[in-house]
Amino acid sequence: MDLRLLNFRGPRGWIEALGLAALALASCLAYYGRVLAGRARFDLPAFAAALQQSGLSILPAITLVMIAIGLILGHQVEGILTQFDLPVVVILTVAFVIIIEVLPVLVGILVAGRAGVALAVRQATLLATGEMDGLLVCGIEPLPFTLAPVLLAMLLMSFAFLVWGTLVTFAVAGAWLWASSGVAPALFLEMLTSALTPGALVEALVKPLLFAVLIALIATLNGIGAGRRPGGIAGAATGTMIGAVTAILVTDLLYIVLARV
Amino acid sequence: MSLALSLNGVFQHVAGRLALQGLSLDLAAGDWLLVCGPNGAGKTLLSRLVLGLDRPSAGRVRVLGRDLAQLDGRGLERLRREVGAVIQRGSLLADHSVLANILLPLRHEPMTRGEMARAARLVMTLLGLDGMENHPPQALSLGQQRRVELARALIRRPRLLVWDGLSDGLDPTVAREILAVLDSLRDGQPMALLATDNTPDALGGIPARVAVMNRGRLLYEGPPETLAAASAQDLELRTALGARF
Numbered sequence: 001m002d003l004r005l006l007n008f009r010g011p012r013g014w015i016e017a018l019g020l021a022a023l024a025l026a027s028c029l030a031y032y033g034r035v036l037a038g039r040a041r042f043d044l045p046a047f048a049a050a051l052q053q054s055g056l057s058i059l060p061a062i063t064l065v066m067i068a069i070g071l072i073l074g075h076q077v078e079g080i081l082t083q084f085d086l087p088v089v090v091i092l093t094v095a096f097v098i099i100i101e102v103l104p105v106l107v108g109i110l111v112a113g114r115a116g117v118a119l120a121v122r123q124a125t126l127l128a129t130g131e132m133d134g135l136l137v138c139g140i141e142p143l144p145f146t147l148a149p150v151l152l153a154m155l156l157m158s159f160a161f162l163v164w165g166t167l168v169t170f171a172v173a174g175a176w177l178w179a180s181s182g183v184a185p186a187l188f189l190e191m192l193t194s195a196l197t198p199g200a201l202v203e204a205l206v207k208p209l210l211f212a213v214l215i216a217l218i219a220t221l222n223g224i225g226a227g228r229r230p231g232g233i234a235g236a237a238t239g240t241m242i243g244a245v246t247a248i249l250v251t252d253l254l255y256i257v258l259a260r261v
Numbered sequence: 262m263s264l265a266l267s268l269n270g271v272f273q274h275v276a277g278r279l280a281l282q283g284l285s286l287d288l289a290a291g292d293w294l295l296v297c298g299p300n301g302a303g304k305t306l307l308s309r310l311v312l313g314l315d316r317p318s319a320g321r322v323r324v325l326g327r328d329l330a331q332l333d334g335r336g337l338e339r340l341r342r343e344v345g346a347v348i349q350r351g352s353l354l355a356d357h358s359v360l361a362n363i364l365l366p367l368r369h370e371p372m373t374r375g376e377m378a379r380a381a382r383l384v385m386t387l388l389g390l391d392g393m394e395n396h397p398p399q400a401l402s403l404g405q406q407r408r409v410e411l412a413r414a415l416i417r418r419p420r421l422l423v424w425d426g427l428s429d430g431l432d433p434t435v436a437r438e439i440l441a442v443l444d445s446l447r448d449g450q451p452m453a454l455l456a457t458d459n460t461p462d463a464l465g466g467i468p469a470r471v472a473v474m475n476r477g478r479l480l481y482e483g484p485p486e487t488l489a490a491a492s493a494q495d496l497e498l499r500t501a502l503g504a505r506f
Contacts, residue, residue, distance in 0.1 A: 040369050045361075126354075134352025137312050137423075138366040138413065139341035141334065 020224075021217040024143050028151055031144035043149050050153035054115030055160070062110055066165040069106070070172025073098060077173065078180045091183070091191040099166060099196065099204050105248055107161045108211035111154055112244035116215040117237045119150045123223025124236040143220065151216040158208035166204075207255065211248050218243040263290045264323065265421045265453030266311060271320030273306055273477070280306050281477040284320070290420065291451030293469035295427065295485075297461050298501050302474040304457035305349050308425040311455060312346050313337045325420055342366065345414030345422040345452075349429065352410060353398040359409050360385075360394040366417045384412040387442060403430030411439065418450055427458035436463040444468075460502065461485050475501035 034040035073094060080090050123146050126132040135142045170192060177183040196204075222239040226232030266288040273281035281303045288294050296304050309315045310322050313329050322329045327340055345366075353362045363381050372380075385391055388408045398406055407430045414422055422443075428436040436458075443454070444467050454469070461471045464485060471488055473481040480498045481491050492498045 129355070130348070130352050131354050133314055133348055134354065134410075135365070136314060137341055137344070137346035137348060137352070138368075139338050140365060140368060141338060 017221055021221060024147060024217055024220050025213070027141060027143050028148045031141075031148045032152075043145070046145075046149040047153060050115070050150040051157065053118050054111055054150070054153045055157040058110055058114045059164075062107070062161050062165060063168055065106060065110065066103075066168035067172050069098070069102065069165075070169040071176060073169065074173040074176025074180070077177060081177075081181050081183075091177075091188065092195045095170070095192050095195040096200065098169060100200055100207075101252065103162055103165045103169065104204060104207035104211065105252055107158055107165055107208050108215065108248040109245055111158055111161070111208075111212060112215045112219075112248065113241060115150060115154050115157070116219040116240050116244050119146065119216060120219040120223040120226075120236040120240040121233055122146060123220060124226035124233040127224065127226060128228055128232060143224075146223075147216060147220055151213065154212040154216055155209055158212040159205065162205065162208045203255075203259065207252065210251060210255075214247045214251060215240075215244045218247055263326070264288065265290045265292070265325060266455060267321075267323040268307075268310075269321040269323075271310065271317045271322060273303075273310065273315070274318045275306065279477060281310075281317070284474075284477070284479055286472060286479060286482060288421075288453050288455055290453055291447065293454040293467070294456070294472060295461055295464055295469055296455065296457045296472045296474060297459060298457075298474035299459065299503070301476070302501065303477040304474060305425055306477075307474070308346075308348065308423050308455070308457060311423055312344065312348070313341065314348075342369075342417060343420050345417065345419035347407065347410045347414050347422075347424045347426075349425045351398075351406065353406060353413075355397065355399055357398075358394065359390065359396050359398060359401070362398060362409055363413045363416055365413060370417070380416050381412075384415050387415075388412050388439065404432075404435065407431055408439070415443075419452060421453045421455065424454065424456040427456045427463050433463050437465045437467075440464070440467050461488065473498055473501050 031040060035042045077090055077094055080094075084090065123132075123142075126135070126142065126146065132142050135145055170188075174183075174185055174188040177188060178185055219236075219240045222236040222243065225239075226236040264287050266286075268284055268286050271281055271284040272279065284303070284307065286294070296307060298304055306315065310317055310329075311324060313324075313332070316330070324340060325343055327336070329337070329340075332340060354365070357365075360381055363384065364377055367377050367380065370377075381394075385394070388411055390405070390408055390412060393401065393405070393409075398409060401409065411424070414424075427440075431439070440463065443452070446452070456463075464471070469485070470483060471481070471485045472479060473488070475497060480495065480501055481488060483491070488502075492502055
């Protein structure tokens with residue numbers, strides 16, 4: 001992809017932004033294809049760094065958030081159960097909402113806040129310091145170079161976080177309900193498994209992956225759109241966070257609407 | 262005569278100002294050209310156009326026989342693998358070691374790690390960078406950073422080397438020494454050189470042509486020996502070269 005076309009000024013307007021996002025994604029996929037065909041080297045150190053950034057570095061935060069969600073869930077279910085003694089309906093409904101809606105969105109927001117912003121800041125910094133020019137003159141396409149390892153790491157970690165988050169949240173919620181309302185773990189587990197139909201499971205697993213792609217592309221648009229002006233890097237960071245959170249929620253809404261049609 | 266570089270009637274606007282005005286020049290394969298001029302003369306812009314980092318407003322730029330206007334992203338990427346570049350702004354990746362920076366151009370080459378390490382060792386020794394493999398670039402002096410950039414530019418044995426700001430961060434003696442090293446390599450594999458600097462001092466006695474630019478225009482092009490005589494007759498040329506001439 002020839003970034004001279006945009007002269008690193010970034011996209012102007014939605015159509016250009018969509019076009020650039022599509023080109024960025026295509027260049028990334030082409031790069032993965034070249035790696036698989038053995039015609040390009042995969043940047044393992046960059047991938048490891050991206051895994052650390054989008055994974056291990058936010059694991060404590062993710063775990064804490066999921067414990068909090070589990071406690072809130074347990075507390076709320078306990079409150080509802082005191083009014084309606086219908087554990088099957090209550091747990092099933094709440095578990096469905098948590099797994100399908102809350103956890104993917106939370107994982108997406110946390111990944112956007114860490115890995116998405118880091119990607120945008122890195123690209124904006126490379127641009128501001130002239131390092132992007134350095135890549136170009138070495139015959140290296142900057143977009144796959146910066147985006148490909150991060151996107152793969154974000155996909156892997158989003159998936160892993162969803163699984164981890166689900167386990168933590170429901171372990172905490174189940175323990176709470178067992179201790180406070182006497183809902184046996186076996187019954188709780190049975191309710192959960194019945195809430196998770198194959199379709200719901202696929203939806204829960206696909207959403208974080210979709211969000212990861214969106215976050216990476218929004219970060220890239222903000223990163224390479226930062227230009228060489230002062231304040232560009234800070235603008236890229238805030239733009240990524242706001243754009244990613246908005247995109248995650250709007251996409252989730254669209255997913256619900258379109259999936260139900 | 263095959264040309265490493267050819268510019269024909271190149272104009273460039275920058276922020277509404279005409280920064281290059283009808284620039285035309287040729288550089289034969291294996292020849293060296295030092296473009297001199299004061300700050301703002303258009304030297305860096307010329308380098309960026311040759312490297313395909315910017316597009317001219319008008320005119321034609323051909324590098325190693327290829328018209329840059331006709332190349333897409335992949336074509337440019339392939340061309341840049343035959344062109345080494347030392348550009349004016351700090352272009353080393355700050356989060357990569359010196360060795361990783363030098364190896365960047367070999368990223369997509371079908372070479373084993375051992376071959377890459379040997380190639381890196383060779384250029385590092387040539388430029389006095391031994392023992393700095395694992396240093397981060399920001400831990401080096403400006404002059405050492407320029408040498409790392411040069412090592413990165415040379416590792417793929419380019420057919421054309423573009424060196425913007427020949428003596429930036431290097432004292433003239435060191436710049437001359439490095440040029441002498443490059444000159445000694447010319448017999449093995451011809452490499453054209455397009456270098457820029459404020460004055461032609463860094464050349465010393467190394468055989469090369471000199472071009473002088475001022476305000477985006479080419480004022481002189483020829484051997485350095487006749488530059489003094491030409492500047493004696495041309496006030497603008499004299500001004501562009503400063504008090505030395």
